[in-house]
Amino acid sequence: MSGFERRGRWNIPKRLTTFALFGGGVVDMRYADFTSPDVEIRSYSICGGQTILVPPEVNVDVHGVGVMGAFQQKVAGQGTPGAPCVHVRGFSLWGRVNVKRKKRKHRTDTPQPDRDE
Template structure:
């Protein structure tokens, strides 16, 4: 029997749950997830979860908060529910114009942003991620790229600027299970800005308020 998209996604969700519970390591999860999305028949899906508890079995997972400062909730699934999603975008180009990515979208494992006398805006606060390790390459020529990340995301910035700027103030560790986003590239007579901001509706603790 041919497998449907709904059945493939159901298996993917069970694999994400198993990863979050520690039943699978990252290598096993990625291998099985890739096989799930490539499966053509139901018979190919069954072995991927045959050694995992059926939905509702096993010890209940600890509750995950759904709001607040630095919380990576996605329908109470945390970071595990936001990693391994098929990419919806792998790049953006702005030539004497602009582009933007924000809200609920999925970042490709390698995303390239190019701006020439234009601007690009990337908001990762509500984004999903194709893989745990993501690379965002920014090339700004007489233009700019602005990247907004949540406080609980692991971010590394190592680009450089020539007669321009490559702001690395957004660099910092994330919460447990966070994806690792590496931002690199160069700015020529332009700029790349990486800044941390809370998700909409979140309020930072008083200790972090300015």
């Protein structure tokens, strides 16, 4: 009955398990560092939802089962040859697991001068 988020700069382990029970979760890999060329994510949702965000260059392989819910099987777009591969496996009961490609946001690290008008 709560949620989880993993965002920003973090090290993605070779194996990761996520679980949502009457809640939601987000695993955002866009700014993370891959510690292995192959990453396995075991994702389980019961009456909850999860979203896994991957950057455009990462290869994705998804196999899961949705019972009275959804476990997304296809991810739009192709990864780059030689880029890390994320294998998503799992189960969803009255819930959902979505895997999406999403571009990184451009950040401006230099402060902008104030403009008097």
